Amino acid sequence: MSLRPDISETLARARADLRMGVPIALIGEAGSALALAVESASDARLADLRALEGTIGVAITARRAETIKARAYDGDIARICLPKRADMVWLQALADPADDLATPMKGPFHTLREGSADLHRLAVALTKSARILPAAIVIETEHAARLAAENFLTVVPASDAILRMTQASAMDPVASARLPMEVSTAGRLHVFRPEDGSEEHYAVEIGRPDRDKPVLARLHSACFTGDVIGSLKCDCGPQLRGALAQMGSEGAGVLLYLNQEGRGIGLANKMRAYALQDQGFDTVEANHRLGFEDDERDFRIGSSILRQLGFSSVRLMTNNPGKIEMMEQMGITVAERVPLKLGENDHNRAYLATKAQKSRHML
Numbered sequence: 297m298s299l300r301p302d303i304s305e306t307l308a309r310a311r312a313d314l315r316m317g318v319p320i321a322l323i324g325e326a327g328s329a330l331a332l333a334v335e336s337a338s339d340a341r342l343a344d345l346r347a348l349e350g351t352i353g354v355a356i357t358a359r360r361a362e363t364i365k366a367r368a369y370d371g372d373i374a375r376i377c378l379p380k381r382a383d384m385v386w387l388q389a390l391a392d393p394a395d396d397l398a399t400p401m402k403g404p405f406h407t408l409r410e411g412s413a414d415l416h417r418l419a420v421a422l423t424k425s426a427r428i429l430p431a432a433i434v435i436e437t438e439h440a441a442r443l444a445a446e447n448f449l450t451v452v453p454a455s456d457a458i459l460r461m462t463q464a465s466a467m468d469p470v471a472s473a474r475l476p477m478e479v480s481t482a483g484r485l486h487v488f489r490p491e492d493g494s495e496e497h498y499a500v501e502i503g504r505p506d507r508d509k510p511v512l513a514r515l516h517s518a519c520f521t522g523d524v525i526g527s528l529k530c531d532c533g534p535q536l537r538g539a540l541a542q543m544g545s546e547g548a549g550v551l552l553y554l555n556q557e558g559r560g561i562g563l564a565n566k567m568r569a570y571a572l573q574d575q576g577f578d579t580v581e582a583n584h585r586l587g588f589e590d591d592e593r594d595f596r597i598g599s600s601i602l603r604q605l606g607f608s609s610v611r612l613m614t615n616n617p618g619k620i621e622m623m624e625q626m627g628i629t630v631a632e633r634v635p636l637k638l639g640e641n642d643h644n645r646a647y648l649a650t651k652a653q654k655s656r657h658m659l
């Protein structure tokens with residue numbers, strides 16, 4: 297029935313529920329569960345979940361498990377048993393590394409190794425796509441579907457969800473208009489809306505680039521701190537303005553402004569990472585301690601928007617080989633790499649050096 301939400305719509309609802317602290321139901325072929333994000337869970341909801349019959353555990357990433365010295369038996373995921381006396385303070389400490397150094401958690405942690413981790417993995421993936429801490433309380437119960445119906449919870453069919461989440465979302469062009477800018481009066485802004493209900497992305501077109509030739513292009517990931525308020529901790533602001541200025545002086549180009557704040561972890565998590573950097577960890581270590589990979593962005597978004605705008609070949613302004621590889625994989629020719637080395641200062645020198653050493657960035 298067309299009134300019923302499809303899998304993309306259901307996943308968008310599930311993300312919103314997890315952010316709000318509402319449980320969701322995960323229905324798999326071999327079992328079912330209720331899941332609640334640790335970041336937004338309340339004592340009352342935790343107590344209600346505990347009162348249910350079933351196996352209760354906390355799903356975290358293997359990255360986070362490594363930091364707290366818990367064994368991960370499920371590859372990229374660990375299922376931590378929830379101790380009887382554990383409360384929300386304990387759960388927050390498990391998920392959030394802010395106080396790892398000041399008040400280290402006391403193990404040992406017992407991790408589940410029997411049974412399947414598929415629903416736990418899905419719950420963690422959903423918390424990541426909701427841009428909250430990657431940790432979820434998961435209670436495996438055969439009554440998940442009934443509990444969902446009785447309590448009006450979002451029901452996520454697991455195998456459809458897992459498949460959908462690996463696919464790139466289609467982008468719908470929503471609106472575009474002429475935009476005179478400082479770098480060029482011949483600017484145009486296009487807004488694209490992903491069909492999976494996630495954040496919109498923007499394309500800034502300068503001049504009228506020839507679609508038959510490689511276009512001067514930049515894939516810029518959102519950085520509120522660098523782009524908007526002039527943070528000196530990264531090089532994003534100078535890169536954004538430098539790329540636009542070069543497009544203006546050449547008379548043509550396209551800058552994609554992708555809403556993938558904090559390399560895809562969201563601004564709140566990026567600020568958690570910055571707080572860890574103030575404790576002495578570098579940008580990559582901070583992501584790992586939070587339970588994220590170094591880079592959680594999906595660069596397929598960029599190639600899909602470029603194609604929609606009619607471009608198939610680019611002169612890509614970047615120092616990041618990962619962006620070049622992804623463009624090529626997605627069928628966009630990178631005819632030339634245009635280096636974009638701008639904005640180094642005393643506050644970001646170590647950050648840029650880490651990106652060169654650990655994330656293959658070209659100097």
Ligand SMILES: Nc1nc2c(ncn2[C@@H]2O[C@H](COP(=O)(O)OP(=O)(O)OP(=O)(O)O)[C@@H](O)[C@H]2O)c(=O)[nH]1
Pocket residue numbers: 515516517518519520529530532535556557558559560561566569570579583613614615616619
């Ligand atoms: N998680 C995290 N994200 C950061 C940090 N510093 C900056 N960022 C984010 O990193 C991203 C930088 O994006 P880009 O400049 O497009 O990408 P890049 O990988 O540096 O590649 P090029 O600039 O093209 O060479 C933005 O989303 C920033 O918000 C940090 O310390 N931690």
Ligand SMILES: [Zn+2]
Pocket residue numbers: 519521522523530531532533
């Ligand atoms: Zn930045």
